[in-house]
Amino acid sequence: MKQPYKVLVLDDNQDILIASRIFLKQHFAQIVTLHEPALLLSTLQQPTDGQPFDLLLLDMNFSRDTQSGEEGLFYLKQALKAQPNLKVVMMTAYAALPLAVKAMQNGAANFIAKPWQNEQLLQTLQQALQQPLHHDSRQGAAAKTASTSDAIPLLGQSPAMQQVLRTIEKVAGTEANVLLLGESGTGKALVAQAIHQASQRSAAPFVSVDMGSLSSSLLESELFGHKKGAFTDAKNDYAGRFVEASGGTLLLDELANLALPQQAKLLTALQNRTVVPVGSSQAVAVDIRLICATNENLYQAVTEGSFRQDLLYRINTVEIVLPALRERKEDIPLLLEWYLQHYSERYQRDGLHISTADKRTLQSYDWPGNVRQLAHAVERAVVLAEGNTLDFSHLQSSVQNARATTLSEQEADTEFFLEFVEEKTIRQALQYYQGNVSQAAKALGLTRGALYRRLEKYGL
Numbered sequence: 001m002k003q004p005y006k007v008l009v010l011d012d013n014q015d016i017l018i019a020s021r022i023f024l025k026q027h028f029a030q031i032v033t034l035h036e037p038a039l040l041l042s043t044l045q046q047p048t049d050g051q052p053f054d055l056l057l058l059d060m061n062f063s064r065d066t067q068s069g070e071e072g073l074f075y076l077k078q079a080l081k082a083q084p085n086l087k088v089v090m091m092t093a094y095a096a097l098p099l100a101v102k103a104m105q106n107g108a109a110n111f112i113a114k115p116w117q118n119e120q121l122l123q124t125l126q127q128a129l130q131q132p133l134h135h136d137s138r139q140g141a142a143a144k145t146a147s148t149s150d151a152i153p154l155l156g157q158s159p160a161m162q163q164v165l166r167t168i169e170k171v172a173g174t175e176a177n178v179l180l181l182g183e184s185g186t187g188k189a190l191v192a193q194a195i196h197q198a199s200q201r202s203a204a205p206f207v208s209v210d211m212g213s214l215s216s217s218l219l220e221s222e223l224f225g226h227k228k229g230a231f232t233d234a235k236n237d238y239a240g241r242f243v244e245a246s247g248g249t250l251l252l253d254e255l256a257n258l259a260l261p262q263q264a265k266l267l268t269a270l271q272n273r274t275v276v277p278v279g280s281s282q283a284v285a286v287d288i289r290l291i292c293a294t295n296e297n298l299y300q301a302v303t304e305g306s307f308r309q310d311l312l313y314r315i316n317t318v319e320i321v322l323p324a325l326r327e328r329k330e331d332i333p334l335l336l337e338w339y340l341q342h343y344s345e346r347y348q349r350d351g352l353h354i355s356t357a358d359k360r361t362l363q364s365y366d367w368p369g370n371v372r373q374l375a376h377a378v379e380r381a382v383v384l385a386e387g388n389t390l391d392f393s394h395l396q397s398s399v400q401n402a403r404a405t406t407l408s409e410q411e412a413d414t415e416f417f418l419e420f421v422e423e424k425t426i427r428q429a430l431q432y433y434q435g436n437v438s439q440a441a442k443a444l445g446l447t448r449g450a451l452y453r454r455l456e457k458y459g460l
């Protein structure tokens, strides 16, 4: 069955227009092709049937300016200004990856490299159509939730990530409980937000609770609320996170940390769809979509008796396993490029780039801390950059050292690597800010206290 979307394709190459029309009209209700970019605005603003377009497939390079992609960016901005809720997918050559990333930062929903496989094109467009709006420039979406304005898109072109994105699409429109599994830093929290944004509940709150950071005694009142006077510090009534998330989505992060007595209470709340605040006997009805996340093996925890099997079966209606970055190394160039531009903008550093040799090394590295580690490595390199080429030498030497080390356990390797990088980065930050701890802490994303603790740890 055709999907009820209206798609506009803009390219100055007639062959592309014909090929895309023939293929896409089998899948979408209406396809309009446009050869002349100067007509883009009027086509969007005055569609012949009065119905707005849902998606624009836009070439990045027109013949007058075949290399820079600037024309593509210009038309992208123009289209989004005219119609902020339009989904735009850019067409580009693979070599133009940095440009594609720039386009996404300017509000494009996705990009596809030419020449494409038809199935891949279809998936990219479908994914874009399902995607929540995520960029500042898209004013129409800005009001949806506070977090959408500077949200990080879920990047990944690898088959493993495409599979994850397809599952997100399928599950978002349902009320199914979702269990997110995967190593730390693989994007579980990001996926939870993407599911919320693409769901019917996106106008209601997305509430996240880090179960690992709360003591057992606090956890119950945090989740279910409390009545004034229920315990010494309960100075007022508190609704709790379940009630706060009512109508929306509740993410229970680091779920494996939940002790058995609290697991029983959580199960009761999920079964009854009610919570009983601490110090009250009155059950309060709640309407939430539950997403749980953990980097522990819950199945093993069940075997060991530290996690309830009945609770696991209640929360794992749909399971999504996030692949480790080392299992999808083909995504590393895209992630490096995106974070380079992201942090260049944040720290107002123009013209920075990563050398080809560094790109190769960074792509071959295993990234035990996954995308979070990669993002931090780029951020640090941007903050500390002296010339235009980012300096990853600290990473390179630690990669080599880590390889040469006799430590064979991955944990030992990770610890060694992270401490090495941390110490070196702190040294560089202090040097750069001439010993000013406040400025160095700010640049490193640490509080002054956290930086002082590390200075002590490394004897700096």
Ligand SMILES: Nc1ncnc2c1ncn2[C@@H]1O[C@H](COP(=O)(O)OP(=O)(O)OP(=O)(O)O)[C@@H](O)[C@H]1O
Pocket (backbone or CB within 6 Å): 152, 153, 154, 155, 156, 182, 183, 184, 185, 186, 187, 188, 189, 190, 191, 253, 293, 294, 295, 371, 372, 373, 375
């Ligand atoms: N696919 C992705 N695209 C872009 N950025 C990503 C992606 N996955 C992760 N990140 C980045 O890595 C950071 C960590 O991601 P996130 O917090 O979602 O991981 P997590 O799996 O929930 O980690 P933890 O288990 O430690 O809580 C994010 O802030 C984001 O910057």
